[in-house]
Amino acid sequence: MIAILPKDSLFTGPAKADAIAESATGERWACPMMDFIGNRPGNCPVCGMKMTRVTAGELTREQQRRMDVTLATVTEGPARTTVRAYGTVRYDDRTMQVVIPRVSGRIVKRHDAARHAGTMVNAGDPVVDLYSPEAFAAQGELAAAVKLGDRPTMDALRDRFERWNLANVAQAILDGGAPADTVTITSPYSGRVVLALGVEPDGMEAQLPQVGQEVMADATLLRLVDPSAYILAVYVPENRAHWLRAGQPVRLASDDRGELPGIEAGIAWVAPELDLNLRAREVHIHLDDPEGRLMPGSLVNARFEAALAPDLNVADAAKPETWGSFALIPKTAVLSTGVRHVAWRLAERQRDGRMRFELAPLALGPRIEDESGNDLYVVRAGLKPGDEVAAQGAFLIDSQAQLAGTPSLLFPHGATAPAPAPVHQH
Secondary structure (H helix, E strand, O other): OOOOOOHHHHOOOHHHHHHHHHOOOOEEEEOOOOOOEEOOOOEOOOOOOEOEEEEOOEEOHHHHHHHOOEEEEOEEEOOEEEEEEEEEEEEOHHHOEEEOOOOOEEEEEEOHHHOOOOOEEOOOOEEEEEEOHHHHHHHHHHHHHHHHOOHHHHHHHHHHHHHOOOHHHHHHHHOOOOOOOEEEEEOOOOEEEOOOOOOOOOOOOOOOOOOOOEEOOOOOOEEEEOOOEEEEEEEEEHHHHHHOOOOOEEEEEEOOOEEOOOOOEEEEEEOOOOEOOOOEEEEEEEEEOOOOOOOOOOEEEEEEEEEEOOOOOEEOOOOHHHOOOEEEEEHHHOEEOOOOEEEEEEEEEOOOOOEEEEEEEEEEEEEEEOOOOOEEEEEEEOOOOOOEEEEEOHHHHHHHHHHHOOOOOOOOOOOOOOOOOOOOOO
């Protein structure tokens, strides 16, 4: 299809452009069918349909319904936010104890404590039987000292067996028993057997002892941890990283258990720097779960309560007297280019149901999220408590202003205003 258009509809001379710029009164005319905007009423030069008036910021009841415009009132109150982060639970490596033999030898038998990771071990439980020529020779020396009645030698050898954690072996010889070439290594601690804690720097897991394995004195046989003590490591995004402090309480929830109010948890450590790859700050939370509601690897949602002081610095969330009071606006009411922020404020309600909005440039503070997940902005300037703003439909109102050539988000001085003259620099 070929359309024949008047010359003036596509090309505007300098004189006419100046006249258009000077006559920008917030009223333009648009074709309901074609993408054509004119400066006076009449028929569309493209399709011939009658053009309709576009008035910036003024909406009839029908337009409000079609645009689904809703209003929100600017409130005043404390800027409280909920910082959310997710992480996985791991055993608290601070509770780790290692079971070691004090004498060298070769493993000839494994007991239950050394067969499976996750096994609960009590203090005194047997771990492995060790063939040890060194322990066998010491038993022979003790037996000879007993026969000779050599008290100093007996005391010295008894002390050696105690250092080896084999006092029971020495006692058996003192009671008249014969030396044995195999000794049982027991655990002096209680805990759960673990292989990996999730924090190994080389990524290698420990191995359970094996029959036939030669072990040296002080080599690790088992690693035990407190089964109810955990660390939750989470990463908090950069824009919330400065809201957290050591000692701050934490509320926890998991997908399978829901809220976990019975688990007391608090921030134990906050990394002094950001992770450059994640642009986040690592936070460690220590918690105790004697009822076993969590397990290593559980995905947990951590929520931290924070608040702002009057100077917009972080206040003590547990002390309301340190909080500031601010004008607050829903995030949906803010239009932003990243540099410039505006809202459309209700200026007038007319008897016939019309609403007239006016552009309100904003100076914003931090964006906060309340417990219900509602996003709010702290308003530093541009609005006051009690003002009503378009919370839904603001983008369409702004688009209408652009069509009318009046100030809008992208055009602070209006779409038809002449561009500012370049500044000459020497």
